[in-house]
Amino acid sequence: MLYSSVRGLNMARNKLSIYLIKEGINEENIFDEDSNIQLLKKYNNNKKLYYIPSWIHSPRWLDEFFGIESNELQQTNSRAILIDKLNINGEEKTFALTFGYSKNLFAEDVIEEQFGLKIVLNTVGINDIRKISKISVGSNQKQSQEQMPKATNINEFGFDLERDLIKSVTGKCNDKMFEKVNLIGGDIFSILVERDINNIEEFLIYCYKKYKEEKYKENFEWIDNIKEVKSKKEKEQLDNLLIQYINEKRFECIWMSIPEVINWEDISGFYYTNDDKAYDDIIIEKVIEALKNDLSDIEQLKRKKVIMKDIEGKEIEKWSAYKCIIAEIKFNEKSYCLNNGKWYCINKDFSDKIEREYNNIEISNLNFIDYNSDMKDEDDYNEKLSNSLQNAYLIHKIGEIPFGGGKGNKIELCDIMTQDNQLIHIKKNGGSSYLSHLFNQAAVSAELLLDANFRSKVNIKMNEFKFNKEFSADFKPNNYTIIIGIINSYNDERPKIPFFSKVSLRYTINYMKNIGYNVQLKNINKV
DSSP states (O other), X not given: OHHHHHXXXXXXXXXXXXXXXXXXXXXXXXXXXXXXXXXXXXEETTXXXXXXXXXXXXXXXXXXXXXXXXXXXXXOOOEEXXXXXXXXXXXXXXXXXXXXXXXXXXXXXXXXXXXXXXXXXXXXOTTOEEXXXXXXXXXXXOEEXXXXXXXXXXXXXXXXTTTEEEEEEEEEOOOTTTTTOEEEESSSEXXXXXXXTTSXXXXXXXXXXXXXXXXXXXXXXXXXXXXXXXXXXXXXXXXXXXXXXXXXXXXXXXXXXXXXXOOGGGEEEEEETTEEEEESSOOHHHHHHTSSSOSOOHHHHHHSEEEEEETTSOEEEEEEHHHHEEEEEEETTEEEEEXXXXXXXXXXXXXXXXHHXXXXXXXXXXXXXXXXXXXXXXXXXHHHHHHHSTTEEOGGGGOOEEOSSSTTOEEOOOSEEETTSEEEEEEEOXXXXXXXXXXXXXXXXXXXXXXXXXXXXXXXXXXXXXXXXXXXXXXXXXXXXXXXXXXXXXXXXXXXXXXXXXXXXXXXXXXXXXXXXXXXXXXXXXX
């Protein structure tokens, strides 16, 4: 092999940043048409080096911070891309190796997603992960990176296999072809190895074969559960289908929610551009009515604004209507979700499993009153509900319980507690972010009730309010039922919530059941 013949030559290590170009993309369509990229060298018809002419200049900070004009300090932004087309098992595959900050030179939708990620996960062991980059798709789209001082199991990173979307992974490998170094993989595959223009082909072929392996499914199969849709064409198809569904009024699978966690008690109402009326929630039918023209273009939804105002009538937040839409649709025998302005493709088996388990959650048979227009807020509803239920206590009145040290470490036990040991948590359906907050609140409360010190603090508070109820010293969680009540504009048996909220709820309920509680769900009709 060429590889073995060059290893002993003390070749310099080069950092390689490798992309795989999608199937069917011609070379002339790889680069952005505005990139002004030029051919630097043609090795043959299949291997060409492109570049952007460098601009030699003084750094901005020299003048802007120091106020100095000088030619003594100069810098440049050299960028180049090697395009290498190879025949692998009778198929033509195109690779792009970038040098300098060159990724933005590519046209949209030409890079194969997860190319580097699958190489890494097919190569490293489950205990060899050093760094991960992830995005939490079940809540507020939070992006984060975590790094360990030594290689470890991915579970040590606090990675949620069902709610986090992995973007990139760094891991240590024992692969000889990869020279037993750290590998970094996302859409890009990055590695520092003894390779150059003269022996790169067999290395690229090896990378592709590693990418095509399915060894990752032994330990990392969950990466196929949820994928962000990045293809421009696919997103356009989904947006067109969304428009069709809205125009057909198929609101059983399309609705709207606030895309962020908000304090409902501070809100006077929601407004839509071209509609001066205040609404107490975001209603998709009303948003569509407020459009100037019939809905035919997704840009109409992106331009249409949903405005939130406080009790003094001041605008405090504004989102595009598109970002507020929740959609769950089938297309080409696949399941897709629109959440917080992003489309996701959901593995069918995973989607069916989540839906099946959500539909099997026990529904509470407590008689909950409706949330009607006379009620000012959730607190008002909680008070009226506690009065309507026999032997119920408005626990919301006792406030948050300080616990565990720190000024911000305060826990709300629940909203209402019945004499029959039912702990009720209630929130309006405010989309994935808001519902994740509700589920987390229930889980934290459930866990802390296992602590005798916390129960003692709760009992003191309940006695202050003369509630004829307290937690006993021999507390047993299986004697308690946690009810998660969601205020909805839809009068269904179980709440209508986004797919990612179902994933979060499944995780929360399984956790609370595992520590001993009974858990039920309740839809609260908003009329």
